[in-house]
Amino acid sequence: MAKKLMKGSEAIGEAAVQAGCKLFYGYPITPQNEIPEYMSHRLPQIGGTFVQAESEVSASNMLYGAAGSGERVMTSSSSPGISLMTEAISYMAGSELPVVLVNIMRAGPGLGGILPSQADYFQATKGGGHGDYRLLVLAPWSVQEAADLVQDGFDLADHYRNPVMILGDGLIGQMMEPVEFHKDRKPIKELKEKIWAATGYDGTRPRAIINSLFLDPATLEKHNHKLQAKYAEMTRDEIRYETYGTDKDYDILIVAYGTVARVCSTAMEDLEADGIKAAMIRPISLFPFPYEAIRKAADKADAVLVVELSAGQMIEDVRLALEGNKPIHFHGRMGGMLASPEEVMEKVKEIKAGKSQEVSHV
Template identity: 80%
Template sequence: MAKKLMKGSEAIGEAAIQAGCKLFFGYPITPQNEIPEYMSHRLPQIGGTFVQAESEVAASNMIYGAAGSGERVFTSSSSPGISLMQEGISYIAGSELPVVLVNIMRAGPGLGGILPSQADYFQATKGGGHGDYRLLVLAPWSVQEAADLIQDAFDLADFYRNPVMILGDGLIGQMMEPVEFHPDRKPCKELKPKEWAATGCKGDRPTNIINSLFLDPAALERHNHKLQAKYEAMARDEIRCAEYGTEEPYDVLIVAYGTVARVCVTALEDLKEAGIRAAMVRPITLFPFPYAQVRAASEKAKAVLVVELSCGQMVEDVRLAVEGTRPVHFYGRQGGMLVTPEEVVDEIRRLLTVPQLEADHA
């Protein structure tokens, strides 16, 4: 299939359709309105259904209902809207239903602003709603990768019976880039029929009940252990990350995800020209986090720099990965202000003047 120039939001919508999703329930919020607009236009063309919900709370419960019937379903929102969806998301995780969620992050807290941000990392990767649960979180850095990850997200959601979130920022949603779809694409996991779905109780089979209520504490504990085993399986089998320049010797390791990592790739080129040796690890799955990969890459560096559009959230996972064996520094911008390659270069130059590092570097 030929490449098409598409806006990120539209590519995300089209990728969901290509993945066989015919259902979208959502509520307008900037900067992701192009996703529901695209779905409202495209879904009727393919016999699908678009519903504009009365709120994000309702939307999250509509996708919960639709997923319970075994159909592929999808929603998108942006930070304040995702906060409102946490009720449904917790129930979806607790009831073990497959849904795909897109969060095109904007700056917070509160109403915040509409410009790009990565300040929902904690919310996405550490729970967000009530109870012990995890989303599988995928972070694209380009429109093409967003389209590819959306399709994988549906397979992963079905395989694990767990919500999967695509965590992007306003740049992913708004920029236009060439995208290629692969109609003959095979699922990334081996998928079984959804025999658990509530589709009508035929004959005398036991009723299928989609539920997260366990009044017996021992049963609820067992249910929690079952969920945890699933998250452990994700950590074992689903970690994705990319490395840049780690095959050469380097003094500083950058860790960044999403569009910030693209800025950092430019910074890596500038650093190379300036004779400063640096490399980067880019986590693609934020949960499960590539702890082992970050740790291994950090061991070849003298220091680690985490760059984010937040006040420092993923940096906590990097510190857990490095376990104090290397100094971990943070550089971030907030409020919709973006990181530039020059800022990353300057920050690394500054780090290299820290006495211990300078001595090592000399």
């Protein structure tokens, strides 16, 4: 298919359609309304169904029902809405249901603002809801990558029987870029028949019970071990990241994800012009996190700079990756303010000049 100029939100919706998702349940919230709007007119064209739920709580529980029926289903929301969905997300993780959730992050806490942010990193990667569960979290940095990750997300969700979250920010949702959908795209995982789905009991297989309730603690512990084994498998097989300029020598390693990494890539070019050598590693999977790759990429560097649209949530994982072997610096913006290439350049120069303060080990 030819390239199309699409808004990120629309590309995310179309990617779901291309992945065979015929169901979307959602609730309006800025800045991701273009996703449900797109789905509300697109899905009827392919015999699918769009439901505007009465709340994010309800929408996410509708996902639970549809996924439990064995169908591909998606929702999208933005930070406060995702908070309301965490109940069902925990249940879906516990009941091992494959769904794709899109969080177009806005600034918080509370009602916060509607401009871009990455302040939901902890919520996405460290749980969010109750219980020992993990989401597979993928963070795109371009509209094309958002479309690709949504399609991969459905395959990964089905393969692992686990919710997958696409973690974007307001820029990803709002900007337009060329996108290409490949007609002959093959699933990235071998997809098995969903024999576990509740589609009606006819006696030819065990009854399907979509459930996360285990009153017997030994049984529940066993169930938890099963989930943890799955997360370990994801950690082994699903780490995704990209490196930029790591083949050359460099003094500073930048760690950034999502659209912020693009801001940093612009800064890197300008730094090179100024004779300062910097490289970048961009985690694409935030869970599982590329600890090993970051540790290796930092080998050549004197210092590591983490750039985020938050107070520095990813620093905790970078610190785990580096095990105290390299100084970590941070540049972050909050409240919907964006980091600019100029700011990143200035920060790198400060680090080089010994004027930047290391992130303290609290």
